[in-house]
Amino acid sequence: MLSCGAVTKVYSTERGDVEAVRGIDLAVPRGQFAAIVGRSGSGKSSLLAMIGGLSRPTRGTVRVEETDIWALPDRGLADFRNRRIGFVFQFASLLPTLRVIDNVALPALLGPARDTRRAYGEAAELLAQFGLAEHVDAYPAELSAGEQRRVVIARALVNAPALLLADEPTSDLDEETEGEIMERFRTVNRERAMTLIMVTHNLRLAAQTDRVVHIADGRLAA
Amino acid sequence: MSDGPRIRFLLGSLALQNLGRRKARTLLLLAAVAVCSGAIFTGAVLMHSIETSMAVGFTRLGADMLVIPAGTLTNITAALLTAEPTDLTLDASELPRLERLKGVRRAAPQLIFRTDASGYGRGGELIDLIAFDPDRDITVQPWLEQHLGRPLREGDVIVGGRRDEPLGTELLLFGRPLTVYGKLGKTAVGTHERGLFISFATLDELRDVMRQVCGMKAPLEPNKLSGVLLELAPGATTQQVRFAALANFPGIKIVSGESMLTSIRQGLAALLNGVLGLMVIMFVSTALMVSVLFSAIITERRRELGLLKAIGARRGQIIGVLLTEAVLATAFGGLMGCVLGVLLMRVYEHSLVYYLDRMGIPFVWLNTATTGLIALACIVLASLIGVAGALYPAWQASRREPYDLIRSEG
Numbered sequence: 001m002l003s004c005g006a007v008t009k010v011y012s013t014e015r016g017d018v019e020a021v022r023g024i025d026l027a028v029p030r031g032q033f034a035a036i037v038g039r040s041g042s043g044k045s046s047l048l049a050m051i052g053g054l055s056r057p058t059r060g061t062v063r064v065e066e067t068d069i070w071a072l073p074d075r076g077l078a079d080f081r082n083r084r085i086g087f088v089f090q091f092a093s094l095l096p097t098l099r100v101i102d103n104v105a106l107p108a109l110l111g112p113a114r115d116t117r118r119a120y121g122e123a124a125e126l127l128a129q130f131g132l133a134e135h136v137d138a139y140p141a142e143l144s145a146g147e148q149r150r151v152v153i154a155r156a157l158v159n160a161p162a163l164l165l166a167d168e169p170t171s172d173l174d175e176e177t178e179g180e181i182m183e184r185f186r187t188v189n190r191e192r193a194m195t196l197i198m199v200t201h202n203l204r205l206a207a208q209t210d211r212v213v214h215i216a217d218g219r220l221a222a
Numbered sequence: 223m224s225d226g227p228r229i230r231f232l233l234g235s236l237a238l239q240n241l242g243r244r245k246a247r248t249l250l251l252l253a254a255v256a257v258c259s260g261a262i263f264t265g266a267v268l269m270h271s272i273e274t275s276m277a278v279g280f281t282r283l284g285a286d287m288l289v290i291p292a293g294t295l296t297n298i299t300a301a302l303l304t305a306e307p308t309d310l311t312l313d314a315s316e317l318p319r320l321e322r323l324k325g326v327r328r329a330a331p332q333l334i335f336r337t338d339a340s341g342y343g344r345g346g347e348l349i350d351l352i353a354f355d356p357d358r359d360i361t362v363q364p365w366l367e368q369h370l371g372r373p374l375r376e377g378d379v380i381v382g383g384r385r386d387e388p389l390g391t392e393l394l395l396f397g398r399p400l401t402v403y404g405k406l407g408k409t410a411v412g413t414h415e416r417g418l419f420i421s422f423a424t425l426d427e428l429r430d431v432m433r434q435v436c437g438m439k440a441p442l443e444p445n446k447l448s449g450v451l452l453e454l455a456p457g458a459t460t461q462q463v464r465f466a467a468l469a470n471f472p473g474i475k476i477v478s479g480e481s482m483l484t485s486i487r488q489g490l491a492a493l494l495n496g497v498l499g500l501m502v503i504m505f506v507s508t509a510l511m512v513s514v515l516f517s518a519i520i521t522e523r524r525r526e527l528g529l530l531k532a533i534g535a536r537r538g539q540i541i542g543v544l545l546t547e548a549v550l551a552t553a554f555g556g557l558m559g560c561v562l563g564v565l566l567m568r569v570y571e572h573s574l575v576y577y578l579d580r581m582g583i584p585f586v587w588l589n590t591a592t593t594g595l596i597a598l599a600c601i602v603l604a605s606l607i608g609v610a611g612a613l614y615p616a617w618q619a620s621r622r623e624p625y626d627l628i629r630s631e632g
Binding site for chain 2: 078159
């Protein structure tokens with residue numbers, strides 16, 4: 001499903017080059033829920049960005065469903081991200097000026113032309129599954145933090161991606177909401193057989209996944 | 223593949239709502255573009271109006287040169303409209319030869335006779351009676367502001383701009399009734415404004431009675447002219463015609479208005495070029511300002527743009543969102559500028575028209591259709607300012623990697 005071959009990421013800074021990820025090899029089979037854990041600055045978010053087609057590796061390859069994503073042209077990569085990868089970010093990533101339903105339907109409308117009615121239908125269905133049916137016309141600011149995070153997950157799923165990537169998805173949530181979000185992830189992973197990779201520094205959360213990958217100083221730790 | 227209407231609507235509303243989120247900044251942007259496009263709109267309308275007015279004014283000013291008897295004193299401004307009333311005369315038999323001079327397109331004879339014995343007006347008013355040839359005329363009929371709905375004929379008189387006789391009424395001159403055929407506009411030339419204009423045929427009718435009243439004076443002899451106004455053929459120069467006339471007609475004097483008109487035209491052209499230069503500078507500086515502003519807007523919204531890219535927005539869509547935002551703001555600013563320009567011109571209309579009128583230039587406002595086209599062009603120009611200003615920052619943002627945009631948020 002996912003394989004990284006010797007991926008390396010070097011950032012150029014005013015004080016010289018910083019090697020954030022150092023030649024990581026990683027394979028995640030289809031349907032696995034994996035957690036990447038490590039301390040702040042260990043390179044886990046950089047690795048996730050390279051896996052998700054958000055940041056080009058300095059060296060190495062990333063294959064998702066046998067596609068070498070970094071060999072794709074810019075437009076092809078944008079379309080691949082749109083159709084095959086879903087993202088749940090650490091920050092509040094809803095567009096505040098769009099309604100909840102528009103936020104969820106947006107990825108379906110951005111990519112290669114899809115029927116608008118169908119896109120909105122799927123968005124409404126996902127929101128209903130996530131217990132947000134009564135909030136479809138609300139704006140993000142009118143929702144609680146937990147509800148907003150559920151909307152973000154619904155948005156990540158609207159194109160039925162093969163891979164769902166979550167970067168510290170519960171870092172700003174209370175324990176109860178955190179539990180609720182984790183349950184959502186497990187349900188999605190189980191019911192849709194979706195591959196899920198979550199970056200976290202919370203070992204208790206990581207323990208709830210199928211596999212834990214430790215990273216330290218840009219390398220896989222034993 | 224092209225975007226569907228719904229995504230265009232969503233991205234468009236993102237752009238619109240982003241403008242609404244920062245009201246003070248948006249208002250400042252609108253004000254800056256409104257000032258720029260308002261200045262360009264007002265400048266363009268005034269430039270066109272002044273150009274039209276000057277063109278009309280120069281056309282109506284009439285002659286390029288005046289041929290008069292040597293020894294006649296002349297007022298250069300008046301000389302381009304009428305000869306001076308003196309006892310010195312030219313022989314009318316010279317007219318066909320003058321007309322045949324190389325470089326002359328038209329020669330308009332005039333005879334001007336100043337008298338206080340016409341019986342016209344109150345208590346021996348001094349009047350200038352100017353005879354002209356309606357078929358050759360270049361300086362009287364172009365100034366006709368009102369006239370009867372028929373051609374000028376024998377027994378008609380045209381009154382100067384400062385006379386009050388209504389059209390169609392009778393006016394007694396040397397005891398003979400003449401019909402007021404028309405009235406001239408104001409020329410700021412006294413002789414012209416107070417004069418009474420008749421055809422040579424009418425003068426011939428009056429000649430006997432004028433002699434009886436005024437005595438035998440040179441201008442009242444048959445076939446005499448006070449001067450001949452010349453219009454030059456295209457490409458002909460005053461020097462060329464001056465030398466030819468002086469060589470062929472001893473005892474004449476040539477008055478040319480070209481230097482005056484040329485200096486006015488050149489002055490106007492320099493002014494208009496200066497205004498155009500200022501407009502270009504305003505355009506460039508506003509585009510730079512919009513560019514700086516949009517660089518700041520993009521810096522502020524990197525996370526949003528990164529998020530859009532992460533969920534699949536293509537580079538063209540990112541550029542489109544930012545350009546839509548810029549075009550919406552600057553086009554509305556352009557519209558505001560045009561409205562402000564119209565209001566400003568309304569405020570200064572009276573003083574502007576008054577000053578130009580005092581200079582003898584009839585101010586002609588552009589028609590509504592042309593003004594509307596200029597307004598439309600200004601709005602399009604304002605939108606182009608938005609595109610020009612936002613294009614580079616938008617292009618730069620679209621090139622950046624989504625993760626770079628997301629994590630560089632402050």
